[in-house]
Amino acid sequence: MKKIFPDGFLIGGATASFQFEGGFGEDGHLPSSHDYETNGSPEHPRHHTMKLPDGTIVKPESSFIDAQDVPMDAEPVFLDDEYYPSHKAVDFYHHYKEDIKLMAEAGFNVYRFSISWSRIFPTGEEEQPNEAGLAFYDKVLTELEKYQIQPLITICHDEMPMPLALKYDGWNSRKVIDLYVKYAKVLFERFGKRCKYWLTFNEINAVRGFGPTGVHKASGLDRYQAAHNMFVASAKTVKMGHEMMPGSMFSTMYALSTVYPASCKPEDVFHVQQQLRENWYFVDTMGRGAYPSYANAILQHHGIDFDQLDITDEDRKILKEGQLDFISFSYYRSNTVKAGDKWFNVGGSPNPYLETTPWGWGVDPLGLRYTMNMVYDRIQKPIFIVENGMGAIDEPDENGYVEDDYRIKYMNDHLLAMTEAINNDGVECLGYTMWGPIDLVSLSTGEMKKRYGIIYVDMDDLGNGSLKRIPKKSFAWMKEVIASRGEKL
Ligand code: BG6
Numbered sequence: 001m002k003k004i005f006p007d008g009f010l011i012g013g014a015t016a017s018f019q020f021e022g023g024f025g026e027d028g029h030l031p032s033s034h035d036y037e038t039n040g041s042p043e044h045p046r047h048h049t050m051k052l053p054d055g056t057i058v059k060p061e062s063s064f065i066d067a068q069d070v071p072m073d074a075e076p077v078f079l080d081d082e083y084y085p086s087h088k089a090v091d092f093y094h095h096y097k098e099d100i101k102l103m104a105e106a107g108f109n110v111y112r113f114s115i116s117w118s119r120i121f122p123t124g125e126e127e128q129p130n131e132a133g134l135a136f137y138d139k140v141l142t143e144l145e146k147y148q149i150q151p152l153i154t155i156c157h158d159e160m161p162m163p164l165a166l167k168y169d170g171w172n173s174r175k176v177i178d179l180y181v182k183y184a185k186v187l188f189e190r191f192g193k194r195c196k197y198w199l200t201f202n203e204i205n206a207v208r209g210f211g212p213t214g215v216h217k218a219s220g221l222d223r224y225q226a227a228h229n230m231f232v233a234s235a236k237t238v239k240m241g242h243e244m245m246p247g248s249m250f251s252t253m254y255a256l257s258t259v260y261p262a263s264c265k266p267e268d269v270f271h272v273q274q275q276l277r278e279n280w281y282f283v284d285t286m287g288r289g290a291y292p293s294y295a296n297a298i299l300q301h302h303g304i305d306f307d308q309l310d311i312t313d314e315d316r317k318i319l320k321e322g323q324l325d326f327i328s329f330s331y332y333r334s335n336t337v338k339a340g341d342k343w344f345n346v347g348g349s350p351n352p353y354l355e356t357t358p359w360g361w362g363v364d365p366l367g368l369r370y371t372m373n374m375v376y377d378r379i380q381k382p383i384f385i386v387e388n389g390m391g392a393i394d395e396p397d398e399n400g401y402v403e404d405d406y407r408i409k410y411m412n413d414h415l416l417a418m419t420e421a422i423n424n425d426g427v428e429c430l431g432y433t434m435w436g437p438i439d440l441v442s443l444s445t446g447e448m449k450k451r452y453g454i455i456y457v458d459m460d461d462l463g464n465g466s467l468k469r470i471p472k473k474s475f476a477w478m479k480e481v482i483a484s485r486g487e488k489l
Contacts, residue, residue: 003419005486010150010431012108014387016157016202017116018086019441023093027132030122032086032159033170034211036076039083039446039461042359046446048210049082050074060210072169072216076162083462085441085448090457091467092438096140098469099438102455104147106475107482111149112386112433113140114157114202117183124161124179129186141194151195152386152433154253155184155237157202158212158443170214171226174310177233184237185244192245197430199328199386200234203255205282206345221304231285232315235322249325252286253386254279256329257346258371259337267339274301275343280378287379289323290316301343326430327379330387331414333357334367359391359450365413372421372429382428388414389435391442391450394472402456402472411474415481416489434478438469454478 005011018034025031038059040046047059053073060074078084092099103111117124119133144151160170168175184200202212207227209218215226238250256279261268277294284292296306335348354362368388375383390410394402411434421427436452439459448461454474459465480488 003416003486003489004423005419006422006429009429009485010110010152010197010384010433011482012110012112012149012431012433013103013106013437014112014152014433014435015092015114015438015440016154016443017114017119018089018157018159019436019443020089020092020113020438021116022087022089022091023136024087026093027119027136028122028130029116029119029133031076031162032116032118033162033165033214034086034159035084035118035162036078037084037086037211037446039085041445041447041461046444049077049079051077076166085446085463088463089441090439090448090459093136095467095469097143100140100143100147100149102469102471102475103437104149106437106454106479108149108437110152110197110431110433111144112152112154112199114154115187117156117159117180118161120186121161121179121183124164124176124183129183134186134190137191141191145194150197151191152197152199152384152431153187153191153195154199154202155187156180156200158208160214165210165214165216168214169216169222170210171229172215172222174229174232176214177229177236180233181236181240185240188241188244192241192248196245196248197384198241198248198250200237200250200252201230202253203330204230204234204252204286205279206255220302221308224299224302224304225309227282228309228311228315232318234286234324235289235318238322238324239318251324251326251328251384254283254327254329255346256371256375257332258334258367258374259344259348260334260351262336262338262349265339268337271337271339271341275337275341278343279345283327283375283379285319286324287327287381289320291319324381326382326384327375328384328386329371329375330435331368331371331385332388332435333361334364335362357390358393359445361391363390363410363413365410365417368414369417369421369425372418372427373425376427382430384430385418385432387433387435389452391452393449394439394451394456396456396458396470400456400458400468400470402470404454404472404474407452407454407472407474408477411478412481412489415486419486419489 337348438455439453439457442450456470458468
């Protein structure tokens with residue numbers, strides 16, 4: 001079977017501003033909803049640090065669905081004895097030239113990055129954008145152009161200006177729709193001629209809590225209302241983007257690591273079909289431009305009625321008009337579920353047939369091919385794999401060199417599965433961007449030691465280190481694979 005990447009295939013890496021950029025408070029930047037989040041570990045979840053009106057400090061958990069219940073009247077605070085990883089991240093803000101040069105050396109022809117909303121509209125509600133914030137991304141784009149690397153811009157990767165989270169309860173408010181569209185318009189005016197591919201949101205189907213969506217309680221009706229408001233914001237933005245930038249291509253991004261039935265018991269198989277609809281609800285609505293027939297069944301599963309959502313006729317119209325051009329998603333792993341289990345967006349029980357990463361993520365390359373086929377069969381629009389990779393503990397030698405054969409194996413097997421989906425199964429796939437080509441801060445745990453990169457960054461979990469960038473063994477491997485357009489897999 002042919003392993004070759006198709007003509008015009010985009011291959012490169014992906015990052016998110018709060019995990020990669022640093023530059024906290026520089027050039028007019030104000031805190032985003034992730035900037036009050038501490039570091040953590042699998043055993044000790046990250047949390048926001050907040051002060052209640054009576055002065056009590058609380059540390060509500062923040063990252064994931066149903067884990068957060070931040071009181072509306074709490075104020076965020078920074079504490080001296082906590083480390084907030086987004087402030088420095090790995091300092092792309094000051095290393096962008098060197099970092100983009102390394103990406104070019106690896107042979108990347110696409111780089112997915114997110115723009116920090118808080119750099120452009122620091123409080124979210126200014127009349128005029130912050131010129132210094134825009135200027136930073138101009139410089140990044142100029143650097144990419146130097147090496148003919150296409151940008152793939154995520155307009156909102158799991159964060160927003162903190163005042164919007166506090167004042168409006170984030171995406172729970174329709175007000176935020178207008179503020180987001182205004183922000184997107186500024187990006188299109190400024191960067192529209194330099195960028196063809198845009199993602200409106202990251203992992204929209206996760207509807208994570210306070211840090212990512214600004215929503216104080218991301219469950220029940222709040223969760224689905226926030227999702228609806230994001231659908232409308234995305235559709236308005238897609239429509240506007242098509243008008244302002246003819247030929248531009250839009251997607252939103254979905255977390256689509258998959259699940260299998262724990263057994264062939266019909267109840268387990270049926271459970272998987274139902275649970276997957278929790279994700280299809282997001283893919284179908286935005287990919288086909290209307291809520292699916294099973295929408296009410298999803299909400300009823302969570303004890304609410306679809307009719308309780310605030311959806312206007314105008315909203316339904318814009319959902320039709322602002323459909324996505326392609327479907328992009330992250331894929332890392334697969335899990336199993338059985339009848340009676342809680343529904344997960346991503347997650348479930350380990351699959352006994354799979355090996356796992358040190359963070360317990362089941363390694364399943366065939367699951368990527370399976371997911372590519374499912375998405376393409378369903379929506380019949382091109383797909384784009386915009387996150388995939390292996391979080392692992394790297395042990396550098398005295399020169400900082402890492403022999404990461406485990407990562408090479410993971411990526412080799414996933415890329416192979418991808419080429420099989422393309423060349424054998426007929427899936428139209430625009431590209432692949434590996435997650436975190438240069439080591440960055442983990443979203444779920446806030447650690448540095450969970451590394452994805454083909455380039456090592458000398459920095460520990462508390463931000464100590466020289467920040468030196470050192471290509472790993474996987475860098476040379478990736479370079480060969482790209483240069484051979486997949487033949488070396
Ligand atoms: C996706 C996110 O969920 O997975 C990224 O879009 C994130 O922001 C990535 O970093 C990997 O997850 P983690 O928790 O290992 O960083």
